Amino acid sequence: MKPVLMLMLGAAAVTAAHAAPPATTSLPDRQAQLPSSPKLEGQEYLIPRPLESIPQGAFGDKVRRGYQLFVNTQQLRGKYVGNELNCVNCHMDAGRKPNASPIWGAFFAYPAYRKKNDKVNSFEERIQGCFTYSMNGKAPPSGSPELVAMSAYAYWLGMGGLMVQYGVAGEVPQLDDAELLKGAKRDDFPAPDAIKAALTVDARAQLPGRGYPAIPKPELPYDASRGALVYQAHCQSCHGSDGQGQAIAGVYALPPLWGPQSFNWGAGMHRVNTAAFFIYENMPLGKSMQLTTQQAWDVAAFINAKERPQDPRFEGNLDATKSRYHKHDGYYGTTQDGVLLGKDAFPVFPATH
Amino acid sequence: MATTHGAQATTAPAMPPQAALCGSCHGPQGLGVEPLGPRLAGLSSEYIQKQIKDFQSSKRQNPTMTPMAMTLQGDALIVQVADYFAAQAVPSVSIQRRGEQVTFKDSTEQLAYQGDWSRELPACVTCHGPSGIGAGTFPRLAGQQASYLKSQLLAWQAGTRQGDSDGMMANVANKLSAAEIDAIAHYFANLK
Numbered sequence: 001m002k003p004v005l006m007l008m009l010g011a012a013a014v015t016a017a018h019a020a021p022p023a024t025t026s027l028p029d030r031q032a033q034l035p036s037s038p039k040l041e042g043q044e045y046l047i048p049r050p051l052e053s054i055p056q057g058a059f060g061d062k063v064r065r066g067y068q069l070f071v072n073t074q075q076l077r078g079k080y081v082g083n084e085l086n087c088v089n090c091h092m093d094a095g096r097k098p099n100a101s102p103i104w105g106a107f108f109a110y111p112a113y114r115k116k117n118d119k120v121n122s123f124e125e126r127i128q129g130c131f132t133y134s135m136n137g138k139a140p141p142s143g144s145p146e147l148v149a150m151s152a153y154a155y156w157l158g159m160g161g162l163m164v165q166y167g168v169a170g171e172v173p174q175l176d177d178a179e180l181l182k183g184a185k186r187d188d189f190p191a192p193d194a195i196k197a198a199l200t201v202d203a204r205a206q207l208p209g210r211g212y213p214a215i216p217k218p219e220l221p222y223d224a225s226r227g228a229l230v231y232q233a234h235c236q237s238c239h240g241s242d243g244q245g246q247a248i249a250g251v252y253a254l255p256p257l258w259g260p261q262s263f264n265w266g267a268g269m270h271r272v273n274t275a276a277f278f279i280y281e282n283m284p285l286g287k288s289m290q291l292t293t294q295q296a297w298d299v300a301a302f303i304n305a306k307e308r309p310q311d312p313r314f315e316g317n318l319d320a321t322k323s324r325y326h327k328h329d330g331y332y333g334t335t336q337d338g339v340l341l342g343k344d345a346f347p348v349f350p351a352t353h
Numbered sequence: 354m355a356t357t358h359g360a361q362a363t364t365a366p367a368m369p370p371q372a373a374l375c376g377s378c379h380g381p382q383g384l385g386v387e388p389l390g391p392r393l394a395g396l397s398s399e400y401i402q403k404q405i406k407d408f409q410s411s412k413r414q415n416p417t418m419t420p421m422a423m424t425l426q427g428d429a430l431i432v433q434v435a436d437y438f439a440a441q442a443v444p445s446v447s448i449q450r451r452g453e454q455v456t457f458k459d460s461t462e463q464l465a466y467q468g469d470w471s472r473e474l475p476a477c478v479t480c481h482g483p484s485g486i487g488a489g490t491f492p493r494l495a496g497q498q499a500s501y502l503k504s505q506l507l508a509w510q511a512g513t514r515q516g517d518s519d520g521m522m523a524n525v526a527n528k529l530s531a532a533e534i535d536a537i538a539h540y541f542a543n544l545k
Contacts, residue, residue: 051455051456052456054455054456064455067452067455068452068453068455069452070452071451071452072450072451072452072453075452092470093467093468093470094467096470097470234518234519237490237518237519237521238480238518246488246489246491247488248481248482248483248486248487248488248491249448249450249482249483249484249486251450251451251482251483253451253478253479253480253482254479254480284518284519284521285475285479285480285521286468286473286474286475286521286524286525287473287519287520287521287524288473290519
């Protein structure tokens with residue numbers, strides 16, 4: 001990319017959160033590494049209100065729609081989704097569970113400025129990143145009803161939980177769409193006074209339980225072949241010996257972990273560390289923290305040393321994409337079992353490569 | 354938007370002679386005879402094979418089924434019998450997809466569709482599929498006898514049923530109260 005164009009993209013992201021996304025001839029990096037910090041003893045997690053308490057009316061309808069898109073993202077298959085995943089696959093309990101990247105935690109963490117690429121990501125841009133990479137799809141346009149709904153759901157979960165925690169009575173204050181899409185990490189974000197007094201904007205952006213908690217690097221360097229044994233013992237009964245998950249009545253509740261129907265080479269989960277953190281905390285389903293940290297890293301390596309859809313930022317040169325976007329724990333552009341990963345990666349959505 | 358889903362029985366194989374014995378308790382088409390034998394139709398061949406072997410190796414315990422399973426010796430025979438019952442049709446059930454409903458009047462249905470993560474309890478439909486129709490190693494719950502579903506959840510709790518990967522199902526059963534077990538068994542049994 002030419003320096004001039006890069007500057008323009010950076011400026012566009014900062015100043016025009018609701019303008020059309022910049023030209024996608026060169027996708028900006030909107031799938032930043034997830035925040036991750038170790039779990040602390042005695043942490044108190046935000047507890048969202050039950051879904052039954054979503055209010056009636058237009059705002060409540062957006063919240064409910066957000067929930068529905070979150071657990072059945074396949075409604076958007078072919079439109080914005082290019083694989084067999086649903087948001088809930090990585091964000092457990094419909095985005096409500098702490099330490100499983102709860103969507104309430106994310107809402108208060110955006111917009112976030114990253115010095116590294118000189119860009120501010122609004123909350124809707126962060127969700128757009130999920131569609132582009134995790135869902136191997138096409139980002140819904142800025143301001144679209146889907147992004148509004150998912151933002152409304154995230155906001156309602158988070159604000160409702162904080163209100164309970166800090167003794168603020170009443171319904172969650174309704175926000176207009178533009179406010180919802182920005183996210184809550186800003187000084188002008190409207191919040192009840194009791195919450196403003198209890199938590200600074202920065203403190204709200206670091207709610208306990210957000211992201212996936214970091215686990216230490218394993219004693220031995222992570223190893224995909226050791227991970228294969230972990231996979232056979234603990235993962236394949238649900239995800240299949242071929243890693244392709246299980247569809248029942250056309251619905252993949254047990255998601256494909258690699259191959260053409262899984263997340264692509266730009267998704268956060270292709271990073272070995274991110275996957276290890278997720279797996280250690282959340283797998284096997286309903287029986288978290290059963291694996292050793294070594295097993296979690298090894299099996300994350302095994303899963304991520306397999307071919308998957310191309311990185312959408314790929315412009316025809318594997319080495320260029322690798323050196324620009326893959327300076328982290330991952331296997332893109334490396335040779336595994338005689339295969340140069342990324343060279344013949346499955347197509348992204350829509351199939352342009 | 355509900356759709357229906359039943360097993361396809363267009364190419365059901367003829368009943369192998371050894372399956373006749375099974376049919377005396379499970380029904381000749383494996384539709385079940387409550388309380389003698391649960392429904393086998395609608396289960397996958399893979400699942401039925403595994404259960405026969407689990408009875409043979411005492412991972413599952415039942416005074417009637419253990420000797421019955423012993424009459425089926427050898428993989429070929431087990432496959433033949435399992436294939437027969439797996440191919441039998443079951444009454445179709447209206448499929449409710451996850452997310453279709455946001456809130457539930459019935460707390461049992463909510464447990465089936467949303468689980469209870471305050472107890473690390475995943476939704477039943479995560480593994481057993483929408484409306485519990487099952488596939489592969491995950492048995493069909495829809496239309497299964499309530500008394501059988503209940504006895505199995507209790508068997509997981511008691512440890513007299515094992516053989517699940519990582520004790521996943523035992524983990525779920527152990528978190529359920531007696532009342533929840535009763536309610537969830539009736540919920541899936543009565544799905545239509």
